[in-house]
Every structure is written in structure tokens, then in C-alpha cells.
Amino acid sequence: MRRVAIVGAGMTKFVRRAHETAKELTFEASRLALESCGMKRQDLGCVVHGTAPDAFDGFHMKGEFLLDGSGGFGKPYMRCYVGGGTGVFAPIHGFLHVASGLFDTCLVVCEEKMSSCQPHPQGAFISIFDHTTERPLGPNLLWIFALEMNRYMSVHGIKLEDIARVSVKNKGNALDHPSAQLGEKLTVEQVLQSEIMAWPVHRLMVSPTSDGAAAVILAAEGVAEKLTDKPVWIQGVGWNLDTAYWTNRDLYYPEYVEKAARMAYGMAGIREPSKEINFAEPYDPFAYKELHHMEGLLLCGKGEAPRLTADGVTARTGNLPTCPSGGLLGVGNPIAAAGMMKVCELFWQCRGEAGKRQIPGPPKRGVAQAWGDLMQVGTVLVVGSEKPKT
Amino acid sequence: MSQPSQTPGTALRAEDFSSGRVITVRDRLFTRYAWDAGVAIGRYLAGLRRGVILGSRCPKCDRTVVPVRSFCERCFSALVDEVPLTDRGTVNTFSVTYVTWDMKKLEKPLIPAVIEIEGASKGCGILHLLDPDLDPKTVKVGMRVRAVWKGTRSREGAITDIRHFARLEEGAGA
């Protein structure tokens, strides 16, 4: 396999309702990513598009529909999709395209326009439950998050305050992100006093629905160095899916995330993730998910993530800054684009270009992770300023 | 080149729609389905009609799963042995939900739970609802529960043939 670097990145604002169409949002993110490394659409070897259910935007064959805005017209083009995990799955696809030697460069763009979906995007989520054994009970997406969160809290004796701290941190971090939808200075009390939607989930522990797009450009070794003097190398990729029989496994721990992480770390030669990784962008559509995923990513032991958060270790100034971008809780959650936003954050942080969000250093190595489907998929990407050995 | 401080993307407000400042089109997908229950779940439903919760036994993995399925997703062998389980269980996790999927307030909260069914292997459960008259404050992970069935005549071979799961009182149904 050839070594592959991220050489450019771009994203739109994440907003509740965008005026721009899905294609136009996709175009803006793609254009910015191309401009950031001085490339033209015509220079691209191939294009990968990541986008979640067609039912959100309300276009079937959404990948094909968004082709023009993705810069994929007349080129080898591929859409990929694993629900919320798509945002990190798409760059893994892009990596494989380039690492295989098939292409020298690849634009990877992710988009979602959830505001099109009326009366609420949850209408599309309902159909992820089994039609015969679960849907007649009237479930909605909040149920599975609430059930998983309660399980996680019950097994480890975690308190609501521990979870609320993640909302405070991430929404606070997002104040410094120019694309953020919900940057806000909050207190733990405010989070705990917000409406209970599905106990133990409070409104301020939930990411918003959003419209937006984000993109990166990947290039092979030898090409990357010509496009930028600061390539950010992909050191490891991993993905894994657990069984869809989600009531037959213990939700307190995301084993599939651990498996994906071990795959990526093995490739990156990482033995002690908590020491060898400088910062992390775990998937945080709900506040507890950041903690859950830090544990799955082996950045701390099981049940230990709340303490790291309380001790300030995961703050931007801490030893293991986590979601310095502001995460999905703060920047917003246009499903596939949200995971890609995390990959963009790794790129900007490793290059020292994250502006007010910059972690001192700049950091040498970061991990991004996304999650999705029926609490089922983990997608992991490790990047760093050092070129991988193999 | 750093991330630009001004990024594209134009946020709209409700007034932009109501005033007609932006032009919109409304449309509905024609998405009516008839989903087959299938072979294994067909049997599971027939069991429910008889007031029995059925699982499947994988001898190779020494594991009993619920609901019935035609293959073991671990060892990938075909499963033919369906086994009756009890209609009692333990709350593995639960929620108290106050809103519907389209974010309308529920008049009375629902208490969905994952219930580990006694007779199935540890950790194997189903999604169902707990007795809505339970005081949510008294619901605990680890609480033992039993199925409350609809009357024989009104059962139709559906997951809703179990009305809900109620607290199993101490000393009962051991």
C-alpha cells in the first residue's frame, strides 16, 4: 500500500436550515477543500461521497444526485454509507482508493440536509427498528440512546453531572469554531435543568439536527508533498460492525469501536493509545457518547472517561484534548458531514491552523471516530504529522 | 492556508419560509410497505399468540438467543431448535420517555426497557415496555419483571400480545 496524506480541507457552516440546496452545500465544501491546496476539480483522480439515509434530504440515489456538487462529474465516483459512521467511513474509502495505487488524489466529501425532512428527521430514523418485533411498540431514536446511556451509567455508577460536563465542554469549545451552530457558554446546572426528553437524556445533552457539508483532499506520497508543505498523514484506519440483534449484547461498552480502534492502532504502530495519541475527536451526538467512545478507543479504562472529563484532562488545555472542535454537540450534526468535520479538525489541529481552537504543540497525532446504525458501527481514523513507516 | 473564518452556508429562519422570501417545494415520498415477518419471526409470533416467548438454541455456541432466528450470527450455523423460555425477566436498562418521535409531548410517559428473558443466555433480551402505572422513580436496572399478556382472544400473533412487563413481586413466580 502507498502512504496517503490529507492535503486540504473545507466545510460549510452547520445551520439548522440552510438556504443552499444539498448540491450547493456539497459544492461549497468541495470547492473550499480544493482551494485550500490549490487544486482544481480537473486535477482529481477520483471522488468519494459519504451521505446518510436518502430519506433525510428526500432524494433517492442521493449519491448520484449529489455527484455534480461533489466534483465527481465524469470521474470514478463512489458513495459509501454506514449511518452516522459514514463521516469517518468515507475518508477510509478514499484512503483505500489512493493507497491501492489506483488514484493519486481523491476528494472525499460528506453532506446532509436534514431540514428537508418534515415534520422531523426522526420520521426516517423510526424505520431502523425491526418492523415486526420493535416498531409496533412505538420506539423512536431517543429510546436507544436513553437505554444505552442508562446502561452505561448503571454499570459504572456514573452520575448525570459527569455526563453534563461533556455538553458544557463541547458547546463551549464550539464558540471558537467559525462553522458552529450551537456554541454556547453553559453550566452543568443549566444542562441538568434542561427538559428531560427520554430519561436520562436531557435536551442539552443532544446534538441538533443540521444542514451542512465538509470535505478533505487525499493525495499519495510523492504527490502530497507537491500540493502542500504540511501534509497530514493517515497512519491507521479501522472499521467494525456489531450484530444488529442489539438487545442480545451489553450496551455499556462499544466493543465494535474497540475492534475498529485496534485495527487502526495496529496499522499505526500504536501500543499505548492514551500516551501515543495527543488529541481525540470521538463521536458525540449525545453527551455520554463522547465518554463511551473514549473508552472504546482505549484512551482510558472502562468507566474512567467521566473522571478524565471532571479533572480537565479532556479540555483543550488538558493532556488529552477531546472534541476541541466543539463536536457534534456544539458544531452541529449533519450526520455524515459531522464525522467529516472531525476529520477536518484533525487536519487543522495537526497543521497548527485551528485558530482560536488550536491545541498547543501543535499536536503530532490525533484520532477521529464516528458511530452509527443500531449502536453498531465504529469507524476510526488516526492521522499525524509524521509519515507512517510502512 | 488556514480554515477560513467566514464559511459559506446561509441560515434560514421560520419567517423566511412564512413570508415567501425563499421559494420551497413540498413533496411526499410514496413509501407504503408490507414487511414479511419471515420464517423465524413467524414462529416467534405464533408463540406469542399461545402466550409463550420462544428463543433459539445454538448448541455449537452453547447459547440461547431471543427472539427466534434461523441462523446464529456468531458461528453462522442454521438454527433449528426453537425453545420455550419463561415470560419473566430482568430489566437490563430502561428509559422514561416524554416525547414522541416528532417531538410532541406524551400525555403519560412511556417506560421502554431491554428485558433479559429468563431461560435465554445472560445478556439476551428483548425491547418492550414496562407497566406505565409504575412510578418511574421505583424502576431500577436489575428489577425482576413478568409479562402481562392480552386475553387469549385478543392476541393476534404480535409483539403487542404482551401488553407490557410488570414488576414481579417478591416470592411470586419463582
Place this chain on the structure above:
Amino acid sequence: MIPHVETNQDLRAWPGDIPVEHLYTAGPAGDAALRAMKERAALLGSRCNACAVTYVPARYFCERCFARLNETVDVPARGIVKAVAVVSEDRDRKPLRKPVVLGLVALEGATGVFLHRLGVKKLDQAKVGARVEAVWKPPEERTGSVEDLLHFRVV
């Protein structure tokens, strides 16, 4: 090894739907094009000089060279029929009372073709190569929709 179904009680189908409808925005360029139809009974296009292409209706970007398109042009609402289809059933395959005639019209000065209905008295008037022009709804009936254009008629 799929076992036989022994009684029809083993068969059960679950009716359901995915309860979503969609509210689409037209975006900045789409808004301008639809407003031109409503307010001026005009077809608005976008010009990409680099690619020597005029898109109708107006677009936000050029998918060829990937530039943002800022220059709009009025394109004459007339052209030549390139393809015809006569639709005699609705989407549930019920016969229509009156067939709908669709045409792909190559507009003068635009790249590609434009899809709309052809307004013809007799089906044999709808021919490839026929010269057609737009018939607009009266101003008070126009809403900012592609339906503001009633059909193309043969000239």
C-alpha cells in the same frame, strides 16, 4: 434450507410507512430562476464563460469547471423539440383521461435540453424537430414554480 410454511397463520405481513415528507429549498440560484418565471415570465439561465455553457434554469455552480456562477442571462423561451413522450397512465398505472405529452426542448442559447409538457391538439403535432415556444400562466396564477410555464406550443 427454508422450511415449508404449514399454515397460513405463520404468514404475517406488517403494513407500515416511513412517515416523512420533504420541504425543499431552491437555493439562491433556484430562487432567482423561479422568481423570474413568476415575476417576468422569463427563463433565467447561468452562463459559464470558461466552459462556454449556459445552464437553464440558473445554477449556483458549474459542475464542469467547478466555478461559482454569478452571471445570469435571460434565455428566449423557445426552441426545438428533441424528444417526445406520450404518457397515458398515471403512476399507479391507471389510464389518464387525456394523455400528457412531454418534450425535451433545446432552448435557443442554452446548453442541453429543458423538460416540460408540449401543448398540442393532435398527438402527431408533437414531433421531434418541431419549433415550439413557451405559454405562461397569467401573472396572478404564477407562484414561482416550474408550473408557471403551462407548456410549450408548436409555432
